[in-house]
Amino acid sequence: MEQAIADCIGRDPEQREFHQVVREFLVSIRPVLDRHPEYRRLAVLERLVEPERMILFRVPWMDDQGGVHVNRGYRVEMSSAIGPYKGGLRFHPSVNLSIIKFLAFEQVFKNSLTTLPLGGAKGGADFDPKGRSDTEVMRFCQAFMAELFRHIGEDTDVPAGDIGVGAREIGYLFGMYKKLQNKFTGVLTGKGLDWGGSLIRPESTGYGIIYFAAEMLGRCGETVAGKRWLVSGSGNVAQFTAEKILHLGGRVLTMSDSSGHIYDEEGIDAAKLAFIKELKNVRRGRIREYCDQYPQAVYVPADPVLGWNPLWHYPADCAVPAATQNEITGQDARHLVAGGVRLVCEGANMPSTPEAIAVFREHAVLFGPAKAANAGGVAVSGLEMVQDSMRMSWTREEVDTRLHAIIRAIHRTCLDEAAAYGREGDYVAGANIAGFVKVASAMLDQGLV
Template sequence: MDEVLATILRRDPEQREFHQAVGELLATIRPVLDRHPEYRRHAVVERLVEPERMIMFRVPWMDDQGAIHVNRGYRVEMNSAIGPYKGGLRFHPSVNLSIIKFLAFEQVFKNSLTTLAMGGAKGGADFDPKGRSDAEIMRFCQAFMAELFRHIGEDTDVPAGDIGVGAREIGYLFGMYKKLQNKFTGVLTGKGLAWGGSLIRPEATGYGVVYFTAAMLAHRGETLAGKRCLVSGSGNVAQFVAEKIVQMGGTVLSLSDSSGHIYDEEGIDASKLEFIKTLKNIHRGRIGEYSERYPHALYVAANPTLGWNPLWRYPADCALPAATQNELNLADAQHLAAAGVRLVCEGANMPSTPEAIAFFRDQGILFGPAKAANAGGVAVSGLEMAQDAMRISWSREEVEGRLRAIMHTIHRTCLEAAAAYGLEGDYLAGANIAGFVKVADAMLDQGLV
């Protein structure tokens, strides 16, 4: 495994996020490789860390003033051993090949854990939708799909949304795909309810994180009711994490965006959360406006020079980072422990640095890794694919019931996989082992392809 990581570092020295994702997996699957020498003999790991296909393309588009811009688009189709490629599209100026590869790599094992037949992929562009008009976003999405359509399909690769890609963007992307291919298929998930979407899809990732958190607590004989929770982010995932915590009797103390964070000691209840949804989803406002509406709440502007995030210093029981990768470092982890936090469950993709994760595990803090805890979004995307294939639509109750059952199954799978290797209660090791074994066995069954 050291040789595998050394090869990756030599081949792609600048891809730090991808190195981190691979390193985390390799550190926990060594016992599996020792027990199953066939994985080493057939170079399963070496094949897993190399994408089956990487697509990069230019995206030229015109703004409302007639100026032409050129962005870079990506789609990394990582592994299709257990099903067609599945994973989101991210539109954000930070997007680069390393980030897309790390997300695609994580997606392989996340999808494996859902019990659904989906491989792993990810894509996106270094386009910033903030401040752009609907017409500009439509033109960008159409230009992006004018290249991507060649590489996707309902039985090949099914993209979804991610940061910067919501219902509006999915609609524009789908419309262009339909025009180019002259067919109406379930090639994208996250679609509108009137044209093939699924109920609960917007809520799925956030709800799933909370169902996983509740399952972790239940395993210790506790419930979420009465727990005080720190949540970062204020986008789709964070909003529905907060909503489900409130529904299950917990208290949400914080939310954030790139400008800073709010801390409401009284709790962000359902009515306050509706204000935040309107602020962020309709007015595209900043989180600081919350304290203008609710003056008792504290607003703290972001200060990157600190090297740590003050959001993680407030007394709480649980922390759910739901903003972006590597937002929670070792100093933050130490602050959480000092503040009394005994459970951390990841809502974003890889939001905790390796040093933070090591600290949580050393301190006996319950840690739910993203590839298990935030699998709810892709699980319901898989359910949307099933509904599209059958040309039917399930009720809200049925979809949420299936989501809850999937998250409970993932929780049980993580515990059982960890216990099988003498690592009782280690959710990180359990998630990595269970996800890896399913994909590795499929690769062996299908030969050297």
Template sequence: MEKAVTKIIHRDPEQKEFQQAVQEVLETVRPVLERNPEYRKQAVLQRIVEPERVIMFRVPWMDDQGQVHVNRGFRVEMNSAIGPYKGGLRFHPSVNLSIIKFLAFEQVFKNSLTTLHMGGGKGGSDFDPKGRSDAEVMRFCQAFMAELFRHIGPNTDVPAGDIGVGSREIGYLFGMYKKLCNEFTGVLTGKSLAWGGSLVRPEATGYGVVYFAAEMLATRKEVFEGKTCLVSGSGNVAQFTTEKILELGGKVVTLSDSSGYIYDEEGIDAEKLSFVKELKNIRRGRIREYCERYPHTVYRDADSSLDHNPLWDHKADCAMPCATQNEINENDAITLINNGVFLVSEGANMPCSPSAVDIFLENAILYGPGKAANAGGVAVSGLEMAQNSMRLKWPREEVDARLKQIMKSIHTTCVDAAEEYGLKGNYVAGANIAGFVNVVNAMLDQGLV
């Protein structure tokens, strides 16, 4: 195992996010390797950490003033052992190859846990849609798809949305794919309901985070009713995490974006959440505007010079980090525990640093890692693919029921895998082991390819 990690560090020393993701997984699957010497003989570690294909390309596009810009585009097709590559596209200035590889690596195991036949991939660009007109976003998406289309397909690689890629971007991307390929197929998920999308897809990741958390709470005979929750982010995942917590009787008191965060001691009720959705999804405004509408709210600007995130300083029972990677560090983890938080369910990908995760596990916190807790989004993407294949649209109740059952199944799988290896209560180990074993066995069945 150490050789595999050392080789990655030597080959790609600048890819810190990817190295972090690999080390976290490999450390927890050590007992599996000891029990299955065949895995070492077949070099499964060396194979599973190398992408099957990495696509990197330039994306030239023109803004409304006629100025030409050039961004980088990426698609990492990580592993297709259990199905076509599946994973989102992220448009954000922070996007680089390391981040896309880390996301693709995590996606492999997340998709495996859903029990649906989907491999893992991820893509995106360092393009920032924030502040751009619809026409500029359209031109960028069309230029991006003009290269990507040759590498994807409904039985090859099925992208979806992620940070910076919502229904608007998916629409532009799909339209260009359809024009270039002259076919209407389910090559993207997260589509509008009018042309092949699935009900509950926008809500799926956030709802899934809460469904998984509810299963963790049930192990201690607890429920969401009466619980105070800290939620970071204010995009799709944070919005629907908040919505489902409210539905189950809990109270959410924080939301954030890159500019800062708000703390509403009274709780963000349905009316306030509706305002947030309009603010972020339609007006594409900043979370500070919440305080203009609700003056009793506390707002604090983001401050990168701090050694902690003040959003996590408030007393609560549960925390749902739904913003971005490594947003909870060691100091934040200690603060959360001191303030009464006993459950953390990840809505974002790898939002907790390794030291923060260690603190949660050492203190017996109910900690749901992203590859398990936020798998609801890709699960419903898989259901969207199934509906597209059959030219059907399932009712909302059926999709939501399937989502809830998938999250319940993921929870059970994590618990069982952890217990099998003497790691009861360790959801990190359970998720990694279950996802790893499923993918590796499929790889071995298919030979040295």
């Protein structure tokens, strides 16, 4: 195992995010390697940390003033051991190969947990859609798909949305793919309901997070109702996380974006959440505008020099980091514990640093890792693929019931696998072990490919 980590760092020394996720994952599956020496003998780890395929390409596009820009596009197809590649596209200035590889690596095991036959991939570009007109975003998406279309397909690689890629971007990407391939297929998920999308898909990640949190609380004889929740982010995941908390009787106190966060001690109710959805999804405004509408709330601007995030220091019972990677540091985790938080359920991918996770373990905080807790999005993406293949649509209730059942199964699998290796109640170990064993077994079955 140590050699696999060393080789990974030596081959790509600049890829810090990828090294972080690989190290965290491999350490937690050590008991499996000790019990199954064939995994070491057949170099399963060395094969898993090296993507099956990495695609890098330039994306030239023109803005509304006639200026030409060039961005870099990525698609990392990590593993197809249990099914076609599946994973989102992220458009954000921070995107680089390290981030895409870490996301693709996580996606492999997240998809494995869903019970659906899906491999893992991730992609995106260092393009920032924020502040761009619809026509500029359309030109970029068309230029991006003009290269990506060669590498994806309904039985090969099925992308979806992620940060910066919502319904608008998926529409432009799909339109270009359809034009280039001259066929209408389920090659992207997150599509509009009128052209192959699935009900509950926009809500699925956020709803799934709270379904998972409810299962965790249920083991302690508690419920979501009456709990105070800190939520970061204000995009799709955060919005529907907040919505499901409200449905189940909880109280949401915070939301944020890159400019800062809001704290509403009275709680963000349904009407206030509707305002945030209109603000972020339609007007594409900043979260500080919430306080113009609801002056009793407090707005705190982001301060990168501070070294910790004030959003995590408010008294609360539960927290959902749903913004970006490594947003909860060790110091943030200590603030959460001091504020009374006893459950953290990850909404973003790898939002907690290793130091933060150690603090949660030390203080017996219930901790739901992203690959298990936020698997609802890819689960319903898989259900969308099924509906596309059958040329039919399920009702909202049917999709939600299937989503809830998948999340319950993931929760049970995490507990069972953790217990089987002497790590009772450790959701991180359980998720990693369950995901790894399924993928590794498929790899061995298929030979050295």
